[in-house]
Amino acid sequence: MLSISGVHTFYGSIEALRGVDLEIKAGDIVSLIGANGAGKSTLLMTVCGKPRAARGRIVFDGEDITIKPTHEIIASGIAQSPEGRRIFPRMSVLENLQIGATTADPAHYDRDLERVYDLFPILKERSNQRGGTLSGGEQQMLAIGRALMSRPRLLLLDEPSLGLAPKVVQQIFRTIKEINEEQGVTVFLVEQNAYHALKLAHRAYVMVTGRISLSGSGADLLANPEVRAAYLEGGH
Amino acid sequence: MAAAAEHRLDPVAALKEAGLAGFVALMLAVPLAGLETVSAPGGLTINTRWDWVAIAVGSVFIGRLLLILWRERGRRRGGPTMDLGIAETLRTAMPILAAAGIAFAVLLPFLPFADRRVLDIGILVMTYIMLGWGLNIVVGLAGLLDLGYVAFYAVGAYSYALLAIHFDLSFWLCLPLAGALAAFFGYLLGFPVLRLRGDYLAIVTLGFGEIIRIILINWYDLTRGPDGISGIPRPSFFGLDFARSPPPDGHTFHTFFGLDFSPLHRIIFLYYLILVLALVTNAFTLRIRRLPVGRAWEALREDEIACRSLGINPRNTKLTAFTLGAMFAGFAGSFFATRQGFISPESFTFIESAIIVAIVVLGGMGSQIGVVVATLVLIAGPELIRELQEFRMLAFGGLMVMIMVWRPRGLLAFRDPTVRLHPPPRRRFGLGRGKAAETGAK
Numbered sequence A: 001m002l003s004i005s006g007v008h009t010f011y012g013s014i015e016a017l018r019g020v021d022l023e024i025k026a027g028d029i030v031s032l033i034g035a036n037g038a039g040k041s042t043l044l045m046t047v048c049g050k051p052r053a054a055r056g057r058i059v060f061d062g063e064d065i066t067i068k069p070t071h072e073i074i075a076s077g078i079a080q081s082p083e084g085r086r087i088f089p090r091m092s093v094l095e096n097l098q099i100g101a102t103t104a105d106p107a108h109y110d111r112d113l114e115r116v117y118d119l120f121p122i123l124k125e126r127s128n129q130r131g132g133t134l135s136g137g138e139q140q141m142l143a144i145g146r147a148l149m150s151r152p153r154l155l156l157l158d159e160p161s162l163g164l165a166p167k168v169v170q171q172i173f174r175t176i177k178e179i180n181e182e183q184g185v186t187v188f189l190v191e192q193n194a195y196h197a198l199k200l201a202h203r204a205y206v207m208v209t210g211r212i213s214l215s216g217s218g219a220d221l222l223a224n225p226e227v228r229a230a231y232l233e234g235g236h
Numbered sequence B: 001m002a003a004a005a006e007h008r009l010d011p012v013a014a015l016k017e018a019g020l021a022g023f024v025a026l027m028l029a030v031p032l033a034g035l036e037t038v039s040a041p042g043g044l045t046i047n048t049r050w051d052w053v054a055i056a057v058g059s060v061f062i063g064r065l066l067l068i069l070w071r072e073r074g075r076r077r078g079g080p081t082m083d084l085g086i087a088e089t090l091r092t093a094m095p096i097l098a099a100a101g102i103a104f105a106v107l108l109p110f111l112p113f114a115d116r117r118v119l120d121i122g123i124l125v126m127t128y129i130m131l132g133w134g135l136n137i138v139v140g141l142a143g144l145l146d147l148g149y150v151a152f153y154a155v156g157a158y159s160y161a162l163l164a165i166h167f168d169l170s171f172w173l174c175l176p177l178a179g180a181l182a183a184f185f186g187y188l189l190g191f192p193v194l195r196l197r198g199d200y201l202a203i204v205t206l207g208f209g210e211i212i213r214i215i216l217i218n219w220y221d222l223t224r225g226p227d228g229i230s231g232i233p234r235p236s237f238f239g240l241d242f243a244r245s246p247p248p249d250g251h252t253f254h255t256f257f258g259l260d261f262s263p264l265h266r267i268i269f270l271y272y273l274i275l276v277l278a279l280v281t282n283a284f285t286l287r288i289r290r291l292p293v294g295r296a297w298e299a300l301r302e303d304e305i306a307c308r309s310l311g312i313n314p315r316n317t318k319l320t321a322f323t324l325g326a327m328f329a330g331f332a333g334s335f336f337a338t339r340q341g342f343i344s345p346e347s348f349t350f351i352e353s354a355i356i357v358a359i360v361v362l363g364g365m366g367s368q369i370g371v372v373v374a375t376l377v378l379i380a381g382p383e384l385i386r387e388l389q390e391f392r393m394l395a396f397g398g399l400m401v402m403i404m405v406w407r408p409r410g411l412l413a414f415r416d417p418t419v420r421l422h423p424p425p426r427r428r429f430g431l432g433r434g435k436a437a438e439t440g441a442k
């Protein structure tokens, strides 16, 4: 579904991605783990065209999206819940969700909203509350719900568990699984929480300073001693 | 903060604080109020007015003390809850307030005190309300600080004047043309500033405003430079002029309706004209806020990166905000030209932009009623206290400071969530949406 090959991305003269190859099959949950500053967020953003890949190719459903503008990439069926959630603080929960539907066909709007509310009942309760006054976990749910409103075929999630209590983290990961299994959305998940991310993943990648250093099924990587030493020991 | 748990007023500290304020007032008041230049036989001499200085220092000292007392009381009651109370009350009272305001505006010319002066102030206020509503699209909704808004006002005014004089077009034909020209200039300005934000955007728009003014001064052949353009045709009431004596085989407004001639007729007509233009601006903004474009503006103000990740095209979104905002300034400009009958670059200086921005900011960015309240305070207020003469600007400044102290986020700084997003399918004219954006917005 998404194929990334030989992608290099620069911030000025800093080379954040140094030739990334990665493959995402339709229907999978694919996790990407790696240390801080490895370039995980940069990869997600490069898929969305901002910043743009300096070299390499990104193909989504047979279409080369490497040099497309961001809004066209999003409209073609990719949605992103960006790092740090970035919900609209002064707008209501409902308005946040509505803006998420910008690229969707308005005919689906009611059904999509219902779907998000089913997934996150708390959002329905809080639909008139301002986004900025939600708790961290609720904001994360809103960010994911907002991304889902565009009916994506591929959902990019950047650290959905960031700053959340263990219980909420489990709930978020359960929901991601639900989105993937019941709604058939392919998920590309970037996580610091390696244990959960690998457990959930059909396929997983490890990134080290702008390159993919390891890949395999989620279970493989979870059992891999190198991965355990670097990302899992010391409590997950 | 925790030290404030002990809510007792410390008189020494309070006196110190008030004394310091009084000292600052003294330093300011000696040169500003204490010394007055008067022309005397041998040139300018200086008069001293120590009594004025004493009044200034005394009132600042006492005012500061009162402020401290007031602050202490507020702290004891636990400050911010009051704010929520106001917001809640206003929210429920808003529709009634708005309806009452419109009813008052409509009836104003028939109220007993509505003389020439009141109507003139009414026209002035409505003009600024319209400009404030127009700029609210750019600054309040889209969050783009535009300090050169007056440029579009000028483009509208000059377009109207030149079209009406050289091509002899009627007001109702010139109005949309002037709006379109101003919108075009808004679009032009939009391009170079797409990547700019905050301070940088403010500086460039400020420069744009000045460029337009300087072009108006220097392009003598077209604009008659600093001399200005006079003899701009007055608008007519569906072809009926507001003149005293009718043309040989026609009617003027008063003969057609069988009224006695009164110069007030024209003023009242102008008043209603600007009222309608302003209300149209408002209705447009209220409606567009519920459409995808309007939503995108507000989202852009909140977080541009998030917008991009949701498939909003920031370029088109900003351009539509600039273009539409400029269009309304263009309409207001045409009105200004036809009302004055004379325009010159003098009328379009930076201070005008600053006042309009102040109206939007003081009103509470994005609040439509806030614009009205702020205009009444900033425009009608100083007009009504003309008696105060040189103290007018002082009062104006004091008012601004007070608003910023008590309502730092603007008079009405809360926004109501709007209800609906999508117009019914098919009839949609949204922007920033995949394909629709491609064909519709470019």
Ligand SMILES: Nc1ncnc2c1ncn2[C@@H]1O[C@H](COP(=O)(O)OP(=O)(O)OP(=O)(O)O)[C@@H](O)[C@H]1O
Binding pocket: A011, A014, A016, A034, A035, A036, A037, A038, A039, A040, A041, A042, A043, A083, A192
């Ligand atoms: N806008 C930017 N300008 C310059 N350098 C940047 C920018 N954004 C990221 N970088 C650099 O690129 C590298 C990769 O950053 P990135 O945000 O992709 O890391 P990450 O893997 O997501 O880290 P984390 O887990 O901490 O979120 C880092 O060295 C970072 O300093």
Ligand SMILES: [Mg+2]
Binding pocket: A040, A041, A042, A083, A158
């Ligand atoms: Mg990151």
